Amino acid sequence: MPDGFITLDKEHNEALGRLVDRDPTANVFIASHLEASRGLSPSYAGGEVIGVFRDGDLVAACWAGVNLVPIGVSEADGAALGTYLGKSGRKFSSIFGPAEAVLAIWSTLREYSPEPFDVRPSQPLLAITGAPRVEPAPGLRFTREDELDVIVPACAAMFEEEVGYSPFTGGGEHYRRRVASLVRRQASLADFDDDGQVIFKAELGTVSSTTVQIQGVWMNPAYRGQGLSASYLAAVVLAAQQRAPVVSLYVNSFNTRALAAYQTVGFREVGTFATVLL
Template identity: 30%
Template sequence: MLIDPTLDQMLDFCARDPIERVFLEDAARRGHSRFRAVQGERGLDALCYFGANVVPSGRGCGAFAADAASRMTRMIIGEEEAVGELWSAARSVMPRPREDRPGQPVYVLDEAPPPGSSGLRAAQLEDLDILVPACALTHEEELGVDPLRRDPIGFRRRTAAQIEEGRSWLWTEGETILFKAEASAWTPSAVQLQQVWVDPEARRMDHGTRGLSDLCRLLLEDTPSVCLFVRPENEPALRLYERVGMRRSGSYRSVLF
């Protein structure tokens, strides 16, 4: 049975897999109300967030097909089997995707790596002019869409919001970003990272390893785990995450429109 879940129901569901469901828990705790759920005999069987992205989790996610099809969805993303169930039920009533990305490894780290001795720091609003183009390049590299062409004002506003919420970090040398990253979700159990990036002119100089090591050390002081997911063909990123000690834990799938 489809329901509008309560916060307690969502938190109980997310607690069963706090890494895979970190985004859902973060969105629920932040008061986003765009959720639907499948009620089972012993709590929720499935949960789905509806925003610009649709994020399903659990079993029986095909039940969310009508809700997903009724929205201007940019992407269905989440645990691979959950996305597969939803997309199988919705594909006949949704636009043809421009890309389907199964098998995206989820990585997790729960032990602090050695210090990177970088110049990592929290981003400030004064960094916005160098961060916005860097974040846009990262977005285009990852998703194939230039956000500064689609929604330049909104993208700048979202980048600034990440800074104001303490979810953005960088390491600079002059105007060059040697390393940067953002938190896409943050709960008492885990921080999920996104937008991990090094300026192309500064790559292959170990800046990524050093910056990410220091960021993970910082986050693990207060949070049990750091996690992220990555395209399987992005071999430099895979090597980076494994160098800092991350281990694979499950797979995501993205269906992009």
């Protein structure tokens, strides 16, 4: 196998699997795709995996679809990969994953990209195994499709708070279908008040055999500051642990209130992610 960057195929499944298994929590995104697709294939989930080869061995890789997700990429390889991707002329919506790799890719890819919407260089990657340290909220449950008219606005509010613009920009049907897919897969969790409005919601966003990555955590502003977050998060953890033993998430380092809630539940820091929104 020549050195350099090569698009991987099914012949590389075993080598890529070994690479992913070095850090299955950080690499849950690609692990989930590999398990769902039973390996790489020509129609591989709307993207491709670019491998980094040295002395004939696969030493790193990067999922390249709408998003870029590095796997075991060093600072030097990341910078070279950013140039390679930039010269390809492809456009991406985001880069996310281990901070060193993401920021290295962006250090050179930025020369070929528009001004980023946001760069988040420090996002603690947190994980929990075993029982949460607080009692779970009893009302949290998986949502139903007949609740979409209530769930979708809550998801959109979370998205706008997190990203800075509405997911309905350019039309909302695609976003509604995405939320509906989460509901159908029993990946959407919420609790509701007496008026039928969402109090708290979260999603089991990415799931592999070893790890569930929680996404989309949101508390209705009317219920914030009441000390409810930790118990709801504990309930999310218990639901996630029915799918895999490790539950993880990543959060912006400046979000001290969220970090405190996660630590109360029993999450510990296991790495650092970064995100570039394009």
